[in-house]
Amino acid sequence: KNQVEQSPQSLIILEGKNCTLQCNYTVSPFSNLRWYKQDTGRGPVSLTIMTFSENTKSNGRYTATLDADTKQSSLHITASQLSDSASYICVVRDSAAGNKLTFGGGTRVLVKP
Amino acid sequence: DARVTQTPRHKVTEMGQEVTMRCQPILGHNTVFWYRQTMMQGLELLAYFRNRAPLDDSGMPKDRFSAEMPDATLATLKIQPSEPRDSAVYFCASGLVELRNTEAFFGQGTRLTVV
Numbered sequence: 001k002n003q004v005e006q007s008p009q010s011l012i013i014l015e016g017k018n019c020t021l022q023c024n025y026t027v028s029p030f031s032n033l034r035w036y037k038q039d040t041g042r043g044p045v046s047l048t049i050m051t052f053s054e055n056t057k058s059n060g061r062y063t064a065t066l067d068a069d070t071k072q073s074s075l076h077i078t079a080s081q082l083s084d085s086a087s088y089i090c091v092v093r094d095s096a097a098g099n100k101l102t103f104g105g106g107t108r109v110l111v112k113p
Numbered sequence: 114d115a116r117v118t119q120t121p122r123h124k125v126t127e128m129g130q131e132v133t134m135r136c137q138p139i140l141g142h143n144t145v146f147w148y149r150q151t152m153m154q155g156l157e158l159l160a161y162f163r164n165r166a167p168l169d170d171s172g173m174p175k176d177r178f179s180a181e182m183p184d185a186t187l188a189t190l191k192i193q194p195s196e197p198r199d200s201a202v203y204f205c206a207s208g209l210v211e212l213r214n215t216e217a218f219f220g221q222g223t224r225l226t227v228v
Contacts, residue, residue: 034216041221041222041224042221042222043117043204043206043219043220043221043222044156044204044219045219046216049216089155089156100158100161100169101146101158101217103155103156103157103158104155105155106155
């Protein structure tokens with residue numbers, strides 16, 4: 001069964017500090033992995049997409065990494081801002097028929113001043 | 114700007130009542146997803162349409178839930194009769210499956226409370 005596990009479930013960081021979120025998956029065959037940011041009361045919004053051949057991709061202060069061999073991804077937030085407070089969801093697509101998405105449970109990040 | 118539009122944004126209803134949630138996908142997108150999000154379960158796929166045809170609705174309780182796409186600009190999710198355990202945020206997302214790395218664009222969600 002395809003699964004996506006995220007850790008930690010939640011974390012609190014001080015404004016200006018860095019943090020790293022983890023995502024481990026068992027989805028196969030792998031197509032791509034996205035990190036979504038979901039603000040409270042809003043729908044998820046895509047931050048980055050990683051395909052099999054990509055190791056690192058940045059979007060502003062967000063940097064995602066992918067190790068397709070170990071089936072792990074991370075999302076690093078640099079110099080956190082209050083607006084980074086949100087849930088971050090790792091989503092993996094398989095390349096089989098249907099191209100299903102498997103969602104992780106998310107990491108809830110709270111940035112404190 | 115192009116966005117997925119969901120109505121209503123909030124719905125409070127009594128147990129046993131019928132609830133209909135509507136979604137207008139982004140124009141030109143041929144794939145529509147319905148998701149349910151709760152604190153306990155996170156995001157769960159309920160149904161998935163491609164070119165208006167249902168491809169997968171295995172995540173949906175068949176006895177009370179139904180999903181349709183009467184035309185390319187409207188997707189509906191209906192619950193009849195509603196139960197308190199249906200309380201959740203229901204998201205609609207649309208995408209263009211022909212693009213290999215297509216992104217699913219999410220609407221703002223419908224927050225449903227069944228009392």
